[in-house]
Amino acid sequence: MNKLLTGFLASAVIMLSSCETTREITINQSGKGTIATTIDMGGLLGMAKMSGQGEQMEKMDRPMDTTINLSAIADSVPDLTPEQRKLMKGGVLKVKMDMPQDQFTFKVDFPFENVADIAAIDKLTGKVMQEATKKTMKEGGEGEGMPEGMMPDGEKAGVDQYFVTTYSKGLIETKLDADKYATMADNEMLQGLKEVAGMGMGKTTVVINLPNAAKKVTGANLVLSEDKKKVTITSSLEDFFDDAKKMEYRIEY
Numbered sequence: 001m002n003k004l005l006t007g008f009l010a011s012a013v014i015m016l017s018s019c020e021t022t023r024e025i026t027i028n029q030s031g032k033g034t035i036a037t038t039i040d041m042g043g044l045l046g047m048a049k050m051s052g053q054g055e056q057m058e059k060m061d062r063p064m065d066t067t068i069n070l071s072a073i074a075d076s077v078p079d080l081t082p083e084q085r086k087l088m089k090g091g092v093l094k095v096k097m098d099m100p101q102d103q104f105t106f107k108v109d110f111p112f113e114n115v116a117d118i119a120a121i122d123k124l125t126g127k128v129m130q131e132a133t134k135k136t137m138k139e140g141g142e143g144e145g146m147p148e149g150m151m152p153d154g155e156k157a158g159v160d161q162y163f164v165t166t167y168s169k170g171l172i173e174t175k176l177d178a179d180k181y182a183t184m185a186d187n188e189m190l191q192g193l194k195e196v197a198g199m200g201m202g203k204t205t206v207v208i209n210l211p212n213a214a215k216k217v218t219g220a221n222l223v224l225s226e227d228k229k230k231v232t233i234t235s236s237l238e239d240f241f242d243d244a245k246k247m248e249y250r251i252e253y
Contacts, residue, residue, distance in 0.1 A: 019202070026209040031114045031169065037125050041104040064097040070108075070128060077131045084124045087117060093128060115167040122165070126158060159190070159240045163247065172208065172251040176244050193237055202237030210253045219249030 020040040027033040070091035074080075080088065087110060094107045108128055110121045162181045165174045184190060193202065213228035221239070223232045235247045 021204045022207070023205070024207040024209070025118060027115060027211050029211045032112065033115070034109060034111050035118055035121055036107060036109045038105060038107045039129065041106070042102045063103075064095060066095045068093040068095070073131060077127055080124075080127070081120075083120055084127075087112075087121055087124060088128065091128065115169065115172075118167045119165060122160065159237070159244075159247075162240075162244065170253055172249075172253075174247070174249050176248055181244055194241060197237035197241050202240075204235050206233040207231070208233075208251065210251075212253050214251055214253045216252040217250065220246040222249045222251075 022038045022040075023035065025033065025035045070093055071089040074085050074088040077085075077088065091108060091110045094109075095105070097104045106129055108125055110124075112118060112121060162177055162184065163174050164177055166172070208231040210229045210231065214224060214231065217224050217231060219233060221233050221235050223234075224230070225232075231251055233249055239246050
């Protein structure tokens with residue numbers, strides 16, 4: 001992979017929060033379940049082509065379709081807690097990339113033993129994306145010369161850090177941390193995402209498949225299925241910067 005494209009991909013990782021993200025959580029009657037997070041970066045590839053990098057990208061006619069068992073890299077990821085390292089060993093990452101078709105997606109699947117694990121998995125996902133991206137590119141001989149600093153801390157770039165989410169038996173709730181949100185202007189990396197917020201990017205969809213019918217749900221961006229067992233929450237960077245309270249929700253089941 002040429003240096004121009006490598007530099008673009010590194011920049012794309014910085015902008016993970018501005019891509020389309022889908023998180024699907026499935027909770028079984030036992031309390032066990034799965035969480036799958038998909039990040040679609042295809043829009044960024046299209047933007048790069050429009051900015052003059054298209055000719056170089058069209059030369060990349062070698063699609064990538066890779067599956068990585070995260071147990072293989074769990075011990076190499078720095079700064080993980082024992083709990084996170086254990087959770088990571090059960091995960092699987094799938095990477096698909098086809099430059100001519102503007103396709104570039106990451107999907108991480110994790111099983112969990114109880115709903116309380118979901119919060120830890122949410123925090124783990126950003127680290128997985130960074131480390132797995134570097135590993136995938138290096139194995140393909142495509143990451144040579146990439147500065148370490150080009151892969152930032154995903155937590156610093158994300159909006160999730162400004163919310164407190166509770167997962168417990170019978171309750172899922174996301175609330176804005178008003179005190180931390182008041183300091184948002186101090187986060188230079190996050191402030192840089194304001195430009196893409198008004199471009200229709202940064203869409204996030206959370207789908208929660210419940211073991212039982214929901215008893216009560218609240219949230220401005222929440223939709224409940226007819227059988228009350230599926231909750232869909234959609235939000236965007238624009239919501240976050242304009243009125244983050246719209247991103248709050250509460251689900252009792």
